[in-house]
Amino acid sequence: MEHRFSRSAESTMDSFIMSLVDVAAKPGMIAFATGLPDNSLFDIPAMRKAIDDVMAEEPYGALQYDTATGYIPLRKRIAERCRRELGFDTSWENVLMTSGSQVCFDLMGKMFLEHGDVMAVENPGYLGAIQSYSAYSPDFRGIDIGPGGVDLDQLSEAVSDGARLFYSIPNHQNPSGASYSEDVRKGVAEIVGDSGCMLIEDDAYGELGYNGRVGRTMKSMIPEDTVLTGSFSKTISPGMRVGWMVVPDWMVAKAGRSLEACCLQSNTFCQRVIDRFLQDNDYDAYLQGLRRGYARKKKVFLDAMEDNLPDTVSWNDPDGGMFVWLRTPEGTDAMRLYERLLEGKLVVMPGRPFHVRGGANTIRLNFATPTDEQIAAGMKVLGDACRELYG
Ligand SMILES: Cc1ncc(COP(=O)(O)O)c(C=O)c1O
Structure with a gap:
């Protein structure tokens, strides 16, 4: 007798995110992919x-x-x-x-x-x-x-x-x-x-x-x-x-x-x-410390983007949170970039799965998780791949 799953189990989407957590945890990988807070900011x-x-x-x-x-x-x-x-x-x-x-x-x-x-x-x-x-x-x-x-x-x-x-x-x-x-x-x-x-x-x-x-x-x-x-x-x-x-x-x-x-x-x-x-603890003071920590991290990340990425790609400058949103040229499929980056041991999160429609040329980058050294190394990989794919 065959077992049958409920409609609810069948219709639950794959999130893609958790599979990236596993990939990111592999030795030698640099992760700009997940939504993990910065370990160094835990008190x-x-x-x-x-x-x-x-x-x-x-x-x-x-x-x-x-x-x-x-x-x-x-x-x-x-x-x-x-x-x-x-x-x-x-x-x-x-x-x-x-x-x-x-x-x-x-x-x-x-x-x-x-x-x-x-x-x-x-x-x-x-x-x-x-x-x-x-x-x-x-x-x-x-x-x-x-x-x-x-x-x-x-x-x-x-x-x-x-x-x-x-x-x-x-x-x-x-x-x-x-x-x-x-x-x-x-x-x-x-x-x-x-x-x-x-x-x-x-x-x-x-x-x-x-x-x-x-x-x-x-x-x-x-x-x-x-x-x-x-x-x-x-x-x-x-x-x-x-x-x-x-x-x-x-x-x-x-x-x-x-x-x-x-x-x-x-x-x-x-x-x-x-x-x-x-x-x-003084939660407001604690939050101020976190905000300063993430603002600093964002600056390190955006400076590295500025130094390494070609102007065929564009990105935003968020005023909070943990993510930068990268756009590859119109008409390109950022999944190719994602795959190319994996070969260079950098994991990013393709933007397409976040969309009900469109979004093929987007990538989400988390600047909270990587250390400054990882940001520097990962951005070189990202810059080389962008130049190779988009000029
Ligand atoms: C926007 C947003 N909401 C909710 C969550 C889930 O958070 P929680 O750990 O509280 O379940 C996340 C986690 O990344 C998130 O980014």
Whole structure:
């Protein structure tokens, strides 16, 4: 008897990203490919102290099951940060802790999508999240994103067609590095507000603006129609898997139940350790250090691009996050560049998989992961390959 997978398993897309993590881990490889934070910016002594203190002072709480929705002191801390930094008031009861923000995307798909429902996603958009939604087989509508944000006409059309969800990254988008302008934020609020479409505002890089936050949160503009997702992955540690979603009142009970059904609860131990880390350290000063670290890294990376790459390729200068978006000449297929670079032991992320349509001539480069020495060596490989392929 043959076994048959569900529609959900069959329709889950390949993300390409995880396979690159494996390639990048091979000896001698230089990785500009993945979304890994800079190892040198982890605060190891402060984290060790937080772990020791939790184990010394609250071992049973840390090792036990907790409620599905998460550790209350940490939820209170996040609610307070929403009020102070993100421009909206929320009760801690609306903050639900998850195992990284990736779980939020799956929960939103589970709660809102039926097979074939229209869902708007940025084009290009963050592949990991789109992979998560793909399990619910929506009809993806790609909304083009440029330097100032998404195309409002395309978004309006998708919402008129009954889009159930719009997944957006208004700050330092992965992969393109773009942030929404104030006008685009207002336009999105007008189109999505009260339309029946839910906005998922992924704020993964919101705290990593080199000059602070770049704009108002959508959650502060249309709170009833927005779920904001956050994560400590890019600021404290991705391996600890601590993320959250801030949901409107009307969603709290359903979201809590879906979360419980999905994973009972997220990691009690890591939530307590992060809460302790935040309690004992000045998080704003810590974030300032990260922002300076990434701004410096970006400069090293862009200077190396300037020195090594021919002017047949172009790129942006992001004001936050971890990525530079490279364009090869119109009509070329950057997969060829990707393959050529692998021979030179440099891994980059082709841009095509981030797109619902188009994007063949794009590459995403992560400047956070490589060391300065790797940036210098990798950029030589990239420059030689670009000259060879594009002149
Ligand atoms: C835009 C964006 N959102 C969410 C995530 C997933 O983060 P988490 O580790 O919180 O699941 C990533 C990871 O790279 C990301 O780039």
